[in-house]
Amino acid sequence: MAPFAHDFPFDPAYGLTLDELLDVPAPPPPEDFEAFWRARYAEARAVDTAPEVGPVEEERDGVRLHGVTFTSVGGVRLGGRLALPVDGPAEHGFVIAHGYGGRQAAGADVPLPLPRSAAILPCVRGMGDRGLVPGIPDDAAGHVLHGIGSRDTCVIGDCVADLWCAASALQELLPRLSGPRRLGCLGESLGGGLGALALPWDERLGAAQLTVPTFGNHPLRLTLPCAGSGESVRAHHRGHPEAAEVLRYFDAATAAALVEVPVLVAAALFDPSVPPPGQFAVYNALRGPRELLVLRAGHFAYRGIVADTAELVARRTRFFEARLGA
Known part of the structure; x- marks a missing residue:
């Protein structure tokens, strides 16, 4: 029985108990899963991100928020926001990914998880007021399907690369944050799924916190109705069953099984937009330190x-204090 009264035509708890959710597995990877993603990462690291910082747009919670632009794969120029400490140099750095709601409020992701921190808050391609790209839909239902005909054109792969390029831009702007395991990664919903896909390959990311991550266990997601972008994928799959093979390369749970750094996952028992079984599949697959x-x-x-x-x-603050605070 669903824990909340609602008017959805399906059960956002999907009739599952916590114990059952903790048993949801990750799908096995395609044979060339690692080779595919390592090549995508190498491409992103080769990009000259050429970051440019704009004037202060807002000051709050110990940081000044600037506009920032940088170049990502394919020569796409993206925007976002850069948070810098008001006092003193940054001792910690974060890449913060957004959900399908975009990044409408400049200060929505501050305060940052740790004091004396800097963060880059990119708008991935096609999303948000600073990520618009001609030809890429800016609505969730259209965006998630863009390029889905091939693993090489699927927009989700490019959005993961956008996070890697954002990390490069942050480290170029703040060289003291360069080096392996120096950055934290945060993501919610879409950003949580992108974060899980980004983590296994990027040695710069030392810890992550993912909230209600999407893209977990696509074969199961294709059987579950929802009110989020997954419903668009389900509808597309009914007419194009071959899309299931492409989706195998963009499964956040499959990627999570290769993550070695500590990860804190916040997963929901009831969620009409991102089915909880997929969220828990991401957590369950993690083989490194996890919370x-x-x-x-x-x-x-x-x-x-x-x-x-x-x-x-x-909880997020305690997690990053333990993992990145030293």
């Missing part, structure tokens, strides 16, 4: 959400 915070709901307003969000923020 789980079980949320009552994701992508859903409910009584108590403010307190639960505060708990997540506190």
Whole structure:
């Protein structure tokens, strides 16, 4: 029985208990999964990101937020925001990925997980006010299908590369943050799925926190109705079953099985937009140090959400203090 009253034509809890969610597996990878992603990473690292920082747009919570632009794969110029400490040099750095809601509010991702931190908050291609690219839909239903006919053109792969290029831009701007395991990664929903796909290959990322991550266990997701971008993929798959083979390369749970750095996952028991089985598949697949915070709901307003969000923020801070605080 769903834990919340709702008017969705399906059960956003999918009839599963926590114990059952903790048993959801990750699909096996395609034979050339690692080779595919290592080649994509090498391409991204070869990009001259040429970051440019704009004037201060907002100051709050100990950081100044600037506009920033950088170049990603394919010569695409993207924008976002750069958070720099008000006082003193940055001792920690973060790459913060957004969800399909985009990045509408300049300060939505501050305060940062640790004090004395810098962060780059990129808009991935096609998304947000600073990521618009001609030809790429800026709505979730259209965006997730862009280029899905081939693993080499699927926009999700390019969006992962956008995060890698954002990390390059941050380290170019702040050389003291260069080196392996110097950066933290955060992502929610779309950003959580992108983060899981980005982590196994990038030695610069030393820890990550993923909230209600999407793209976990695509074969299962294709059987589950939802109100998010996954429903667009399900509809496309009914007419194009060959898309399932492409999706194998962009499965966040498959990638999670190759992640070695510590990861904190916040996964929801009830979520109409990102089915919980896929979220838990990402956590379950992790083989490195991992932590789980079980949320009552994701992508859903409910009584108590403010307190639960505060708990997540506190847990995130403790996690990064232990992993990156030294």
